Amino acid sequence: MSDYKYKRVLLKLSGEALMGNNDFGIDPEVPQKIADELKPAYDAGLEIAVVVGGGNIFRGLSGAAAGMDRAQGDNMGMLATVINSLALQDTFERNGMMCRVMSAIEMHQVSETYIRRRAIRHLEKGRITIFAAGTGNPYFTTDTAAALRACEIGAEVLMKATKVDGIYDCDPVKNPDAVKFDKISYREVLRRNLHVMDATATALCQDNHMPIMVFNLDGDGIFDRALRGESVGTTVVE
Numbered sequence: 113m114s115d116y117k118y119k120r121v122l123l124k125l126s127g128e129a130l131m132g133n134n135d136f137g138i139d140p141e142v143p144q145k146i147a148d149e150l151k152p153a154y155d156a157g158l159e160i161a162v163v164v165g166g167g168n169i170f171r172g173l174s175g176a177a178a179g180m181d182r183a184q185g186d187n188m189g190m191l192a193t194v195i196n197s198l199a200l201q202d203t204f205e206r207n208g209m210m211c212r213v214m215s216a217i218e219m220h221q222v223s224e225t226y227i228r229r230r231a232i233r234h235l236e237k238g239r240i241t242i243f244a245a246g247t248g249n250p251y252f253t254t255d256t257a258a259a260l261r262a263c264e265i266g267a268e269v270l271m272k273a274t275k276v277d278g279i280y281d282c283d284p285v286k287n288p289d290a291v292k293f294d295k296i297s298y299r300e301v302l303r304r305n306l307h308v309m310d311a312t313a314t315a316l317c318q319d320n321h322m323p324i325m326v327f328n329l330d331g332d333g334i335f336d337r338a339l340r341g342e343s344v345g346t347t348v349v350e
């Protein structure tokens with residue numbers, strides 16, 4: 113444990129990442145890869161919280177674009193995150209990692225309800241704790257849920273796993289000349305309108321001095337290396 117820079121972290125995974133090469137849903141290989149990445153830090157006794165999105169199943173905004181009531185679509189999106197959370201819990205447990213799912217929307221039969229003090233207790237006992245159903249409110253995103261929960265549980269850093277390996281000055285997929293930042297301020301992220309996280313999530317982190325580490329969870333032990341203090345991706349700070 114003393115080799116690690118952090119003790120308690122929150123990892124935000126996008127729902128889309130769970131699709132792997134599929135167009136929808138969950139490719140079982142992806143949760144397994146995530147479990148492999150988390151295992152060394154779990155075994156070392158780090159306290160790991162997870163928030164997963166639901167974009168691989170449903171997004172409220174897409175529903176609204178197709179004429180659906182936005183809040184109704186968002187409720188569906190939040191339920192999608194519960195499905196993803198249960199899939200991750202199943203994989204983590206099969207890999208010998210204790211795990212609890214806590215949902216922001218009550219559903220006693222499938223998960224615990226989110227209670228901040230109980231979540232902290234789970235973490236202290238070494239259980240990976242997955243926060244499902246976003247914030248429990250429509251018109252929010254799971255990035256904001258991740259920022260909120262990170263602040264509530266006193267995480268030292270919010271680690272956001274993305275498709276690219278950090279924050280660039282423009283989209284690196286479309287622009288081969290895009291320049292990657294090692295460090296950038298919240299203000300700069302907001303001013304340049306860089307889509308790292310939505311503005312609500314970024315502002316919440318800024319107000320509460322929560323560092324954000326943006327990186328690509330592409331294997332090779334990157335999660336563990338980052339927790340040991342190796343500089344990976346981009347860090348958003350003051």
Ligand code: UDP
Nearest residue numbers: 127165166167172186189246247252253254
């Ligand atoms: N959502 C919501 N409130 C929240 C978090 C999520 O209504 O606090 C809904 C929203 O419709 C969102 C969907 O859940 O589109 C899935 O979350 P998100 O789009 O953040 O997932 P990701 O992009 O990370 O896969």
